Amino acid sequence: MFFLFYNMLLQIKVYLITVIYFFGVLFVILFPPRNYDLSGAKMRTVRSLGDNLKFSEYITHKALFEQAKRLVHEDKEIARVIELKPITFENRTIIALELQSDKQSKKPGILIIGGLNGMAWGTPNAILELADKLLYDTNYQTPFFNDYNWYLIPMGNPDGLHFTQRHRDRSPMNADMWSQNVTARNGSRPTLWYKNVDREDDKEPCFGTNVNRNFAYHWQDDVRKTPVRCSQFYPGTAPFSTKEAQAIRTYVDELGDRIHLALHLQASFVPRKEFILYPWRYSTRAPSNYRILQDIGEYAARHARLPDGRLYEVHQSSNDQRVAGSLSDYLSGVVGVDLVFLIKPYHDPYPVHTNISALEIYVKKSVNTILSIVRGWRSSTKQNTLSFFGKDVEF
Numbered sequence: 001m002f003f004l005f006y007n008m009l010l011q012i013k014v015y016l017i018t019v020i021y022f023f024g025v026l027f028v029i030l031f032p033p034r035n036y037d038l039s040g041a042k043m044r045t046v047r048s049l050g051d052n053l054k055f056s057e058y059i060t061h062k063a064l065f066e067q068a069k070r071l072v073h074e075d076k077e078i079a080r081v082i083e084l085k086p087i088t089f090e091n092r093t094i095i096a097l098e099l100q101s102d103k104q105s106k107k108p109g110i111l112i113i114g115g116l117n118g119m120a121w122g123t124p125n126a127i128l129e130l131a132d133k134l135l136y137d138t139n140y141q142t143p144f145f146n147d148y149n150w151y152l153i154p155m156g157n158p159d160g161l162h163f164t165q166r167h168r169d170r171s172p173m174n175a176d177m178w179s180q181n182v183t184a185r186n187g188s189r190p191t192l193w194y195k196n197v198d199r200e201d202d203k204e205p206c207f208g209t210n211v212n213r214n215f216a217y218h219w220q221d222d223v224r225k226t227p228v229r230c231s232q233f234y235p236g237t238a239p240f241s242t243k244e245a246q247a248i249r250t251y252v253d254e255l256g257d258r259i260h261l262a263l264h265l266q267a268s269f270v271p272r273k274e275f276i277l278y279p280w281r282y283s284t285r286a287p288s289n290y291r292i293l294q295d296i297g298e299y300a301a302r303h304a305r306l307p308d309g310r311l312y313e314v315h316q317s318s319n320d321q322r323v324a325g326s327l328s329d330y331l332s333g334v335v336g337v338d339l340v341f342l343i344k345p346y347h348d349p350y351p352v353h354t355n356i357s358a359l360e361i362y363v364k365k366s367v368n369t370i371l372s373i374v375r376g377w378r379s380s381t382k383q384n385t386l387s388f389f390g391k392d393v394e395f
């Protein structure tokens with residue numbers, strides 16, 4: 001009697017377990033884990049730490065080419081160098097570095113562009129250092145390298161950077177005077193140079209266009225009077241008059257909706273004024289998703305605290321000043337990227353080029369800020385996070 005009863009219980013138990021399993025499987029099929037389609041096959045064997053490139057000087061265009069080639073040499077499946085067209089006024093090629101952990105799965109794309117400002121010497125270093133960490137440092141595999149496709153343009157204005165670096169040892173002279181007076185400029189350098197070096201007319205003393213005012217989204221919509229030819233903010237004769245803006249436009253237009261997050265790494269040349277900004281720049285009108293942008297920016301600011309304990313200032317970029325024709329507005333307004341940020345960590349103007357610690361500080365801040373924005377984005381979409389009793393845990 002007892003045995004029969006026991007046997008019956010056992011059978012019920014077996015049925016129960018079968019049913020529970022069935023519903024479990026059904027549940028997983030009906031409601032796949034949020035990030036199932038993103039995680040993809042981890043085809044690539046994770047490399048050990050070490051083999052770290054050390055960029056011990058402000059990188060030149062030539063060195064950037066060599067380093068990028070070296071990065072991709074080892075594994076063509078995961079890293080590629082794209083040469084953008086057209087070449088610049090002084091015949092330099094702008095390159096994009098693409099990192100993909102595997103080609104099988106579709107992943108959100110992150111675009112990072114730097115070096116548009118002729119004085120932001122450390123930007124290419126920062127982006128190259130990031131690429132190196134993503135590729136070789138095990139600490140950056142998950143959640144950063146494996147979960148996204150990375151599109152990097154380390155040096156968007158090689159002519160401008162070359163120009164300022166070539167003249168770094170000359171005595172400084174007021175930029176306006178330098179621009180206007182060819183006799184006076186002999187042997188000196190301008191105190192500021194934000195532009196490239198293109199010329200519209202050989203006889204004109206002034207040259208150079210501000211690439212970050214040359215994009216076709218509400219171009220020249222911020223001011224009634226066009227900045228003069230000599231100004232550091234000269235926006236060009238027309239949108240996309242510069243080769244740099246043309247090359248970047250062709251590349252980002254083609255990427256299109258593969259980009260989910262776009263970051264423009266800039267520099268602030270004013271001490272203790274460091275920013276994480278988002279569109280719009282040309283207008284004080286708020287973007288429709290400004291709440292998300294502000295939250296991600298604040299998250300990043302908290303997680304990328306500045307070395308002296310300060311926080312980045314986070315707000316819409318037009319709060320300070322309206323600026324039209326910039327890259328970030330183009331990425332948001334024309335390419336249609338939802339999440340666009342402009343990052344401005346402090347950078348010495350014409351830094352002492354042998355002072356590596358100043359370079360290291362800028363690079364570290366930049367890499368940290370970029371990754372904190374990515375983390376802020378993940379946390380805002382709850383990618384790869386589970387809530388345990390109200391606390392978000394990333395896995």
Ligand SMILES: *[C@@H]1O[C@H](CO)[C@@H](O)[C@H](O)[C@H]1NC(C)=O
Binds near residue numbers: 089091
């Ligand atoms: C760029 O290349 C063109 C064509 O080869 C040449 O005419 C021009 O002088 C070059 N410019 C510079 C700055 O090297």
Ligand SMILES: *[C@@H]1O[C@H](CO)[C@@H](O)[C@H](O)[C@H]1NC(C)=O
Binds near residue numbers: 181182184
């Ligand atoms: C340019 O600078 C030179 C030397 O400093 C000066 O003699 C000359 O008057 C200046 N020219 C103009 C147009 O300001």
Ligand SMILES: *[C@@H]1O[C@H](CO)[C@@H](O)[C@H](O)[C@H]1NC(C)=O
Binds near residue numbers: 183186187
């Ligand atoms: C520039 O200055 C040097 C000496 O400092 C002089 O030899 C040269 O002729 C000057 N060039 C011009 C264009 O004034």
Ligand SMILES: *[C@@H]1O[C@H](CO)[C@@H](O)[C@H](O)[C@H]1NC(C)=O
Binds near residue numbers: 358
């Ligand atoms: C190098 O840069 C650091 C950071 O900006 C600064 O504190 C230091 O004084 C600089 N050293 C020299 C020799 O310029």
